[in-house]
Amino acid sequence: MLFKGHELSIDEKGVNSIRSLGIDMIDEAKSGHPGIVLGAAPILYTLYKKHLKINPKDPNWFDRDRFVLSAGHGSALLYATLFLAGYNIDLTDLKKFRQYGSITPGHPEYGVTPGVDISTGPLGQGIASSVGMAIGEEYLRNYFSKLGKPIVNHYTYVLCGDGDMMEGVSYEALSLAGTLKLNKLIVIYDANRICLDGEVNKTMTENIPARFNAMNWNVFIVQDGEDLAAIDNAIEKAKTSIERPNLIIVNTTIGKYSELQGTNKVHGSPLRKEDILSIKEKMGVRTIPFTVTNDVVEAFQTSIHQRIDSVYANYNKLKDTFDENLRNLIEKLEKGSFQLDDLSIDYEKPLENEEELRETGNKILNELEKNNPFLIGGSADLASSTKVRLNNEENFTDRCRLGRNICFGVREHAMGAISNGLALVGLRPFVSTFLVFSDYLKPAVRMSALMNLPTVYIFTHDSFKIGEDGPTHQPVEQLIGLRAIPNLEVFRPADANEVIGVYKYVMSKNEGPSVIVLGRNKSKIQDSTSIKDIQKGGYIVKEETKNLGGIIISNGEELQTAIKVANVLNEKGYDIRVVSMPSIELFRRQPEKYKEKLLPEGIKTFVIEASSSYSWDEFVYNRNYLITIDHFGKSAKRTDLEAKLHFDEESIIKHIENLLQ
Secondary structure (H helix, E strand, O other), X not given: OOOOOOOOOHHHHHHHHHHHXXXXXXXXXXXXXXXXXXXXXXXXXXXHHHOOOOOOOOOOOOOOOEEEEOXXXXXXXXXHHHHHHOOOOOHHHHHOOOOOOXXXXXXXXXXXXXXXXXXXXXXXXXXXXXXXXXXXXXXXXXXXXXXXXXXXXXXXXXXXXXXXXXXXXXXXXXXXXXXXXXXXXXXXXXXOXXXXXXXXXXXXXXXXXXXXXXXXXXXXXEOOXXXXXXXXXXXXXXXXXXXXXXXXXXEXXXXXXXXXOOOHHHOOOOOOHHHHHHHHHHXXXXXXXXXXXXXXXXXXXXXXXXXXXXXXXXXXXXXXXXOHHHHHHHHHHHHOOOOOOOOOOOOOOOOOOEEEHHHHHHHHHHHHHOOOOOEEEEEOOOHHHHOOOOOOOOEOXXXXXXOOEEEOOOOHHHHHHHHHHHHHOOOEEXXXXXXXXXXXXXXXXXXXXXXXXXXXXXXXXXXXXXOOOOOOOOOOOHHHHHHOOOOOEEEOOOOHHHHHHHHXXXXXXXXXXXXXXEOOOEEEOOXXXXXXXXXXXXXXXXXXXXXXXXXXXXXXXXXXXXXXXXXXXXXXXXXXXXXXXXXXXXXXXXXXXXXXXXXXXXXXXXXXXXXOHHHOHHHOOOHHHEEXXXXXXXXXOHHHHHHHOOOOHHHHHHHHHHHHO
């Protein structure tokens, strides 16, 4: 339907204002994705004007509805809508779309733009994280309701596209959402049947409604993406769901009104000037860039405030009835203050003075759980192996919304994305799998780091020393891959003391993700390891006797070997210092004076780690000083592998002694 030639309703003006602002932003930046702006504007207009529980004057209001633009390339669409809704975004910000330092970056970024609840762009990540948001809402709603203070009650909405539907991580997460009956999750599918390289039916032909029905979802279909009443009605129906999450399929036309509409050519490139003028003429809006009339702005914002002002006031009235402890609790959630309140740990050493570090981790996690109700997480069907489970808590299920163990199933990628969603609603998530399978969730780990979320990733079975399972399960390159991610702290503790120190440090952090790598084999508890010094990233665990003749850096299970090797070398007349370095990232941040004291220049330094050599070049003179592994392992007994791969004490002593001579 062309608007030219008839009187526009205020809703038509609103939709077209969003479209117009969006394509102006892309034209100004000479970069962006106009197709989704023109095609999906009716969806966002309807959602924000008639349904989203938000307060643009308080964008971080804790009980707001969450909105996830999983199709993050549609950021211009979102920014135009947020501007219209009255968030602290002005036309100058829209004109700086995709420019350095602006609050309107190319894809939505959490913490940068008011009204953006999550960073999105890698397709599938947003929709998967929304499942975590919905789980978090269920847990918190039931937690406060049980206390007689029902202060949490909101929906999680998603706008996704065909690309999200094709990414495997989305189906991992959505399958779990159906199993858990997350009825307050509403996914709106912008079904324009076009992807970047052409028509979707070249690569995806399945029956989407049937697939979602099979996953225990409600499915609603809007035949005409321009029909605002039909979109409104579908959302209203979805909000009444009791036992199923909801998919709303809206059939849209990508690049609506463009000369390229309905084709892939309108997906990701700016429009011609002539096309922009033609689109605006068809829509009946002014052709002057970045123009929006006051009646549109006032009507849009008035509609939001008429729906929300009393709801927002009631929220604050209820909060005023909280006692001091509960008020502090909700304020922590509102501020995104993630530190655990109680870090006391009562750990009793085993009689044999050695323990599998995965077992130690289980004990510490369960100590921390006792007085920290927002600690929640689980594993990818590996709790019995990784030992990452809250022993005295129930599983989170469709019948038990206060369970704090999440059974993710064999869904590592979704697990990582879901944990980000949990963090984004104020919970403190932990998730676990084998270190070698960290590759399955690395995209989600990267998003944790990008959003500065304090998600804790616990990876066990940390080297070839797990033995018989063979090279498919023996990690080699995973540590360097994780250490290469900016803003991610990776820890590989050596014994129970260091495990305690790592958990205390990680759980006291207010921001930034952490990886804790734990071994499967028993590790002796050393007298010289430290709980406190973990925070330095590296520290001395064995001093030289008199004249420093060499340094061995190690961590994890290999630290025991390093200490034994140093003792033998000392007997041979080599005065060796041993440094435990569980976190390279933390050590790099220490003062230069401390680093120089620990690793003085001119002293031969060796590294022992059953992992890739590429983490350690900065610490050694050349690669001969690295006792590491850069090839796959084999299926064999641990002791046989150590001998064959030259990680036995005798081989290491011989190697170091040759270089010291």
